[in-house]
Amino acid sequence: MRHRHFESILDECLRGVERGESLEAILGRHPQWADELRPLLAAAQRARRTPAAKPRLVAQQAGWQRFMGQAVALRRARQRPAFALWRPLAAAASLVLVLSFAGGATAYAASKSMPDDRLYAVKLATEEARLWFTFDENDRADVLLDQADTRLVEIGKQVEKGDPVGDNVLAAMRHRMDRAGVIIEKPGAPTDLVARANEVSARQEELLVSIQGWVSFKAAPEYGRTLAVVHDTRLALRNEPAAPSDPLVLANGVGQVVGRVEQTEGGSWTVGGVPVVVDRSTIVEGEAGSLVGKVATAAIVREGDQTLHALTVSLQNQGDVANGMRIAGVVDEVENDRIRVGDRIVTIDSHTIKDGHLQEGSQVEVIGENAGTSFAASIIHIVQPGEAKTAFAYEGEVEQVEPDRWLVGGLSFEVNSWTPVDAGALFLEPGAHARVEAVQEGGALTAQRITLLTTEEAKDAVAVEGVFQGVVDNHWLVGGLEVDVGTSTAQAPATDTLVRVVGTRSDGALAIQRVELLPPGGAGLVRLEGVMTRLGQDAWLVGPARVQITGETGIDGQLIAGGRALVWARPGLSDSLEALYVDVLDTQPLFVQDSGSLTY
């Protein structure tokens, strides 16, 4: 009773403070409670005087545009005829009518529509209609996962057409995953549904990371939001309590570092020597147990403070490493679900990303992995005419690493958040050498991929690889890169040949030691990049492909089991490829080969 009385007095006093009365005047009315009231009123005043946080104008403005956009849509919806009140039923009835009287032509056409089609909104609405008649919650989650999966296929087709990925398809994927997540994250969700959600969300994250180069500028914020929902759903499905992902950080792009995982004494992590933050919001895929010492691929984002934060760390077992490969060559044959590149069968499924139309004669680069008797493609890049003239590879010592720039062998390369870095078994440390695959764009050199090399070359040793385009004022033009050859007397190769120029840097010029002619591109020829496994005296696997070394094979470096290599090859007599040229990237193996098999 005393309590109730005091609470009322306190409340009356608080109102007095709010009216602007002085504390002493208020307490004077309740002298017997003054000692108890004073600190409470002071605490209330303290809270009341806390200045309000001010929102950012840009965020408020963005919110206003969404708000008004929604207001306009709602206003229009309200202006529709009375049956708008029965919208779900009416829409479903309309759908039935369309199917009955129009032979389903509109719905059918819509079902085939793509995100940039006018009927795409109808397709999404039709999907919604299906959900209205799915009453079981778990069934609804299953349908939502199906619909989210459809968005993956649509994105793949957009990329194939060469269209930028827009925000509508990304938003549609996000909404569906978000709603599915709410159901599946509840305790007691069926295990098969949880497993499926895990599988779908993992595939989505992989795809979203892969297609970031095709996302339109306008869609970048939605890209960040979608990736955040997908990643957070994956965390929630693992019951991993972690801070929500920041869509703005994700919108800037996701990079990749491949290398051996180490932990410093201070507890921080490195992947291939690159410092990476690994915390509870990082998803670790692969074998259980300690990460330390294992080779992994880390998907990383750059936080506002420039630290690299790992979204996922995928541990690579020896099979992953040995089976992964990149191949490049000319398409000899195209079928529905496969192409043939230099005698290799490359299989394609609905999740393969292609950035153009595949046809016989297309020059392609394929990233994928061994799938039994064939090679399963995850990404196929169709090389455009003239692309080779602005693309080159450069090898040299890593002199400086900054968030947006690497200095390698005296050349400055711009890097993005998503530039992949493959450290293999190596560490990014002073004296490391790297191979930078780059393009020249408007005078700037942009790195597209960086591979750390083990090399016993001299500190100032460099190499440049690309299509030789001619000599201008003592400069060789190789893949768009002007190389000052100083006083070198090496004979210039023929124009349009693929060359590898090896030498040393001296006073800003390249003192050429040798010029190697690489096999020209063309039908039947492939370039492979993968880990080498010795099968016999001259028989090797490069990734999953069998390669035969002959007396005619040019070899740069020492062939080493478990090391990475670039190999130019052509079909041989058996199912092996005949190596024409091998560029060995490592002097130490990623794994130790023991009795014909790879082990850690």
Next chain:
Amino acid sequence: MVVDWLLPNGGASAGMSVQALSALVFAGSIRTTAHEHTYQSAQVQQEEELVRRAQQYDQEALSWFYQLFYPKLYNYGCLQLGDAQLAEDLASEVLLRVLESLHDYRFRGLPVAAWVFRIARNYVIDLHRRRQRRPQVPLFDGIPSADDDPHALAERSLAQKELYVAMRDLTEEQRQVVILKFIEGLDNAAVARVLGRSEGAVKSLQHRALLALRKMLSPEGTEEAT
């Protein structure tokens, strides 16, 4: 309807009638004054009129609505979640939810803020339930604001951080009472509406919240009160 896609600035694009109404509502929507009954009655009528116009998607009324509640919800989000990004999301999402339910809103004599903050509270509860996040104190290194000098920003940030940290040990309902009553200025009836509790329960929560806050807020800060 012609829609101006720019953020309305201080009512420059709003008509006088809305300005006049909103000025009145801004000043006292949630406070009780010496002439509280007369004033409240006029204020409630004016707020009701603005809400009625917003329900017709009148742009000026919507602009008033947005300008009034976005900063309040952002501040509420910062104090509830301790993260500027999450607070921005909260402000935007809650206003969209408000917009979607606006047509069904029925005026019952309480400030419209009670309804808006009830939606905001549900949003926060959903967020915590869905994410099952560990408590985060990631921010208050400075909530970004373009129009502040660094000194003012630092001072504000420090004061907010102190309150946020002090409130972490309060129960969810106690925290709601502190924010809604002392920061957002709602009266007991409105707070009771947000929480779905009686006014007596709000008084009790208020008492316990202040007892806990008294221990946690710095002595310098609390002694300043006069």
